[in-house]
Amino acid sequence: MKYTDVAIIGGGLAGSTAAAMLGRAGIATVLIDPHEVYPFDFRVEKLSGDAQLERFFRTGIADSVLRSTTHDGENWIARFGYLLDKRPSRQFGISYENLVKAIRAEIPHPAERVYAKVTDIAASRERQTLTLSNGETISVRLAVLANGLNVGLRRGLGIERQITSACHSISIGFDLVPVGRPAFDFPAMTYFSERTSDRIPYLTLFPVGNAMRANLFTYREADDPWLREMRHKPVETMNAALPRLRRITGEYGVAGDVRIRPVDLYVSTGYRKAGIVLVGDAFAATCPVTGTGTDKVLTDVTQLCNVHIPRWLATEGMGEDKLASFYDDPVKQACDAWSLAQSFSFRKVTMDNGPYWQAERWARFLVWLSQGTLRRVRNRLRGASKPRPSAAAASSMSPSA
Known part of the structure; x- marks a missing residue:
């Protein structure tokens, strides 16, 4: 039997990022996923916005990973066939499988990778025993479930999914x-x-x-x-x-x-267990329209790996009461609540024809239009304020000179 401190089950965005962070912290970790090369998956295809990128930089791997992305530099905002604004942009495009590949490249020793499925978990307050599809058995202090939409393993632990929308x-x-x-x-x-x-x-x-x-x-x-x-x-x-x-x-x-x-929007139930913690979509799903799903994943992983796991490993046991500090973390709870609220708000502002939501749509349109107008005016003023070259300098720059 193999012994280690932490096993991460699922090697997508959440699991691979957690493995990279724990490995960099010198924590004995094993990342378990059946795919040595992550397959195509239509999920996160860009990282964007100051808040989201700030969360990503807290992982310690953002500088390296962003080198594999495509930065657009400017994003045009348009509606009704009208260009409203040309905004400076911090959007970084990358396919999900290449994002996972870039993150996995940042997983250092002592973190290890095992390419197999976890078929069973025997959980307790002290150690968790994982049975793998390749016949291997691993004993860990903490099992992190980061296996997204895969519900089979969670149901075996008595963790269910409640669909909210x-x-x-x-x-x-x-x-x-x-x-x-x-x-x-x-x-x-x-x-x-x-x-x-x-x-x-x-x-x-x-x-x-x-x-x-x-x-x-x-x-x-x-x-x-x-x-x-x-x-x-x-x-x-x-x-x-x-x-x-x-x-x-x-x-x-x-x-x-x-x-x-x-x-589907859903949240897990019965997840407060000894020895096991859920992150990302394994815990709850958010709506991709809002773009906050990545924020939620990164918040889960950074709070878990930077704050909670080092504290948990410093003392004996992995009881339910001890692991509850992650689910009760005010930073995590605030991000979860914000992400869920955005999911329903975006749907309302898109389709609801009530007076409030009609006003909201027009207010957004006018804000984009005014911001774009101000940006164009500022750019013209900057251009007008630049000193023009003297006649002699202009002559020296001409093709005939």
């Missing part, structure tokens, strides 16, 4: 290509819904390598025929839903597969 939203991913020209005019763009009846909060376009990646979000039932049309006739379906989009993008096509992912 079935098919809350649907994410659609594809590559957008310009027609009749080599590239789009914009580095990245967020295009907001034109009509509440289309049930689309926004379309976000951002570079990943040499491709322009599109993430389109919608609030529909999983069996809605619109999704079938989107899969088989994406350009025509997009043009019908966002008819004025082409004023800014120009004519476009869709390259490759159209990926569609329905998302």
Whole structure:
């Protein structure tokens, strides 16, 4: 039997980040996942925003991982076919499997990796015994469940999932290509819904390598025929839903597969157990529309690895009362509550036709428009205030000089 301090079950964003952090802290850790090379998974495809990046930098691996991403530098904001603003942007595009690959490259000794499935966990207040699909058995002080949507192992421990909003939203991913020209005019763009009846909060376009990646979000039932049309006739379906989009993008096509992912909102129940802690989507899911899911994962992992695990390992035992400090962590709880509130707020502001939400939509439009106008005015004033070269200097710079 192999003995170690911490086992992390699941090697996606949450699990691999935790393994990298614990390894850098010198904590004996084993990351257990069946995939030596993480397969394609339509999940996180960009890291963005000051708050989210600040959370990522708390992991200690952000500098290295961001070198594998594509930074757009500027994001255009548009609605109703009008360009409202060109904002400086901190968006970093990367496919999920490459994000996991870059994070795993930062896992140092003494953290180890085992490529297998955990088929059973025998939990107690002192040590947890993990049985693996390759026949190996591992004894650990703490087991961290970071296996996302995989419910089988959790149910064996008496942990269930309570769905709070079935098919809350649907994410659609594809590559957008310009027609009749080599590239789009914009580095990245967020295009907001034109009509509440289309049930689309926004379309976000951002570079990943040499491709322009599109993430389109919608609030529909999983069996809605619109999704079938989107899969088989994406350009025509997009043009019908966002008819004025082409004023800014120009004519476009869709390259490759159209990926569609329905998302349920849920929270785990019965998770307060001795020897076991849940992080990320293993604990609760949030709506991808809000972009806060990555914030929630990074908050879970940084609080767990920077604050709680070092304290837990400093004393004997891994009882339920001891591990409760993670779930009761005010930083974690605040992020979970904020992320959940955003999930329902975004849905309301997209589709609700009540006076309050109509006013909210127009207020956002006017804020974007005013911010863009002020930015353009400031840029013109800066340009006008720059000293012009003298006649002699201009002559020396001319081709004939």
